[in-house]
Amino acid sequence: MLKTAANLANLGTETAFDVLARAARLDAARRADGRSPVINLGIGQPDFPTPDHVVEAAVKALRDGHHGYTPAQGVPALREAVAADLHARHGVEVDPGRVVVVPGGKPTMFFAMLMFGEPGAEILYPDPGFPIYRSAIEFTGAKAVPIPLREENAFAFSASDVIERMTERTRLVIVNSPANPTGGVTPPEEMDKLAEALAERPDVAVLSDEIYSTMLYDGREHRSILQYPELAGQAIMLDGWSKRYAMTGWRLGYAVWPEALVERAVRLCVNDHSCVNAPTQYAGIAALEGPQDAAEAMVQAFDERRRVTVDRLNALPGVRCVEPGGAFYAFPNIEGTGLESRGLQDRLLEEAGVAAIAGPSFGLFGEGYLRISYANSTQNIEEAMDRMAALLS
Structure with missing residues (x-):
């Protein structure tokens, strides 16, 4: 049997990518069964496209021979x-x-x-x-x-x-x-x-x-x-x-x-x-x-979604959420639900079709919390919160 270096055992991982893969598999199964798709509030990725002028600059670089x-x-x-x-x-x-x-x-x-x-x-x-x-x-x-x-x-x-x-x-x-x-x-x-x-x-x-x-x-x-x-x-x-x-x-x-x-x-x-x-x-x-209007519009959209996300989280039974001041994440406290973070993460994905990340994925002090990414449309956020409310009640 191959013997690898001992320090490789010290490497952790980024759970968001594991949840993303699980969500993709479950989404395919739900669609095949005629159910509504998974809503991903787990991955930390803007749901906006790269600005057009940035894409064109890369295309031009290739055409200009920057290979x-x-x-x-x-x-x-x-x-x-x-x-x-x-x-x-x-x-x-x-x-x-x-x-x-x-x-x-x-x-x-x-x-x-x-x-x-x-x-x-x-x-x-x-x-x-x-x-x-x-x-x-x-x-x-x-x-x-x-x-x-x-x-x-x-x-x-x-x-x-x-x-x-x-x-x-x-x-x-x-x-x-x-x-x-x-x-x-x-x-x-x-x-x-x-x-x-x-x-x-x-x-x-x-x-x-x-x-x-x-x-x-x-x-x-x-x-x-x-x-x-x-x-x-x-x-x-x-x-x-x-x-x-x-x-x-x-x-x-x-x-x-x-x-x-x-x-x-x-x-x-x-x-x-x-x-x-x-x-x-x-x-x-x-x-x-180049122009910064697309980047600025994206932040404005995140701000609007932030307010919706926090309001809806605070209305969920057993959940409270402080208002985030930056980025595109909320970190609600879910202790009042009586569920552990990973258990709620798994039930949300498997039963409600909502992907979120358990707080312990981010450290020793993450138990009792979930990470919710509001880098998704307001419509999807509202639907995800409806599903979470149905599960928690």
Whole structure:
């Protein structure tokens, strides 16, 4: 029998993809039986198409002959467009030489864990949080230390909770705002407090996952880690195109690295994926430099769906839901139903034809919750809530 490396057993998974596959199989069976289709409120993917001008830019790149390898760090024009966009959104000056383009958001996470994670090291991560954080930390042999995100705090992280968990073994702190799976948004004053503490620990890096930074509601403000010059030697900022421009399948993301780590990040790119495919990078330029009306309309639609989703969840028996401040997720508390999260997840899918994700898929503190994605039409959300109400009552 083949013997694989022991650390592979430490890798977790992203349950949303498992539920997506189960939902697809069940949907096919329901349609074959003449029943209504499955409504997917589980997957974190905009239900909008990529803007036309972005698609055309990729087609043009192919027709113009961009078929070969590109620089491992990303084509210069794209890195310059990223720097210009960050200046416009956050008022910061970013050297394009610090931008490293990668296929999606996960490579940056893994690269950061590989740089700072090893046996004896500790890495702090948000919980409930994106499951790949903990998975990648444990893969390296480092100790994963959860930062609890609490319902009573609208799932925004508390700088004090981070600071009190830092030890002499802490090598990396991960923050995510707006957050997946909760939709929590961290107030600027908490970021200020955290930045002050990290500046006193120059031996600790911080990875700020800002992939949902353009999806904010009710006038909330996003404070980027790049807005703290005192952390320039410690801060890694992750962002990309997947959510903002409905480009999940294009696999295009980037990070801004401290200058001293750029060469290491590029070396990891060379070893891992060589480079990002050429036409996608030209599509990324068009997305950043072209009209933003489609992206803005998408956020407005999410805001409207957010209100419907929260109102309907709070009307369900045994359910309560704090209002998410960003992203396109709600994280309702389902303790009042008397059901465990995974049990309710499975019954919703199998009996009601509604796909949602159990809270424990996102961490130790996720029990008693579900993740609901409102990246679906209002009509489908209303129908899904009707089905949930029928099941729970």
